[in-house]
Amino acid sequence: MSDENAHVSVDAIRAVSRQLVRELGFMGGDFAGTDLPPSAVHALIEIEGGCVTARDLAVRLLLEKSSISRMLRKLVEAGAVQEEAGEEDGRVKRLSLTASGRKRVAAINAFARARVSGALGRLKPGQDLAVLEGLQLYVDALAAPSAVHPAAPAAAIVRGYRPGLIARITAMHALYYARTSGFGQRFESVVAAGLAEFCNRLGNPGNEICAAMQGKEIVGSVAIDGEDIGAGTAHLRWFIVDDAMRGSGSGKRLLDGALAFADETGFAETHLWTFSGLDAARHLYETRGFVLAEERPGTQWGSEVLEQRFVRFRQGGSAERLSVVSDT
Incomplete structure (x- = not known):
């Protein structure tokens, strides 16, 4: 590329950037x-x-x-x-x-x-x-790294199974919920068994798992199970981020990627189960269109909690997309 063409390219990008700022409303008004x-x-x-x-x-x-x-x-x-x-x-x-x-x-x-x-x-x-x-x-x-404004930890979002995934996701769940909710061996066993069974079905249409990767380390996960609820309904499962990644935006990107997959696959509804008290997670779900549909006491995790089922209906052909790398 000649210097003249490079200069034109820079000026063109500057012009588009200024127009984007104006269209987004940064120049004034509401x-x-x-x-x-x-x-x-x-x-x-x-x-x-x-x-x-x-x-x-x-x-x-x-x-x-x-x-x-x-x-x-x-x-x-x-x-x-x-x-x-x-x-x-x-x-x-x-x-x-x-x-x-x-x-x-x-x-x-x-x-x-x-x-x-x-x-x-x-x-x-x-x-x-x-x-x-x-x-x-x-x-x-x-956003080149600088000494004045250190970048928040970044994670790549990738799809598909990788060695160590079942153990790592189980460990993140076990450690986090033992500390915050007092769950123990029974909870860890339920997570490990369910996740292992699901991974055996990853090749089936409508099933997908996403991991947040920092280098070679798995630091977050989420899955869409398209088989265990019923036709036309996706089940969002195993959504978690490592403690060190909380606040980095990785959780939002994981959730958006999973919901984009559910919408693109054609599921009419996406359901998830959680329990009362996880306020930050609930707020995140609600901003993505989930609404509380059911509450009931449950003991499947080893201690009694108020279980909650949230439902999100498919976004009419305009689901937000996320740049997710397919593992091949």
């Missing part, structure tokens, strides 16, 4: 259907994922600590965000959304999804994936 500035909208979306501190927000939003402090003070005063002292260090404040904040984020997500869905609907088949891949490449190139 942003994402709210009266909030863009930084506050992004902060609320990050806090929604759970396990976030002010320091985390500074890293993810590339803002100075003083700017984050002022923004959080306004969000707390507005009743959208609440602060809670951390269990290990009371000086570290964990951030979470209030009921008002969750309502506001739901409206933001609905507005953004409508904008994206409308734009994707005007593309030709296959161009949506090209848009996603192009934007991801561009963002990755812009």
Whole structure:
């Protein structure tokens, strides 16, 4: 490529970037259907994922600590965000959304999804994936690591079985739920047996498992089981991320990838079972269209909990897609 062509390419990208900023509303007026500035909208979306501190927000939003402090003070005063002292260090404040904040984020997500869905609907088949891949490449190139703003841990999302997957996913479940819910051997055995049986069916249509990979290590998982509930219904199972990856966005990407697979495969509904008390996970499910359909006491995990079944109906041909690498 000649220097002249390279110059034209750079100017063309700059022009498109400016237009994208204008179309997204960064130049003024209501942003994402709210009266909030863009930084506050992004902060609320990050806090929604759970396990976030002010320091985390500074890293993810590339803002100075003083700017984050002022923004959080306004969000707390507005009743959208609440602060809670951390269990290990009371000086570290964990951030979470209030009921008002969750309502506001739901409206933001609905507005953004409508904008994206409308734009994707005007593309030709296959161009949506090209848009996603192009934007991801561009963002990755812009976000070069720096000493000032260290990048949050990144994980690649891949499909399919790989050696050690059953053991690793079982271990993540066993360790996390032993610490947070007091589950023991019975829970671990149920997870291991169910996952092993499912992996024997991975070759069947409608079944898929995704793993978040950091290097060669599995740091998260989610699966779609298309056979164990009934025709036209997908079962979302074994959704978890390693403790070190919480807040990195890996969980959102795993969930979006699984739901994209379910929609593309043609399942009319996707169901998942969880239990009461996992508030951060529930908020994430609800932002993806899941609604609570059933509650009942259960002891299958070794101690009694209030089991909950959530249902999500297929998005009408406009499911968000994720760049997921198929394992071959």
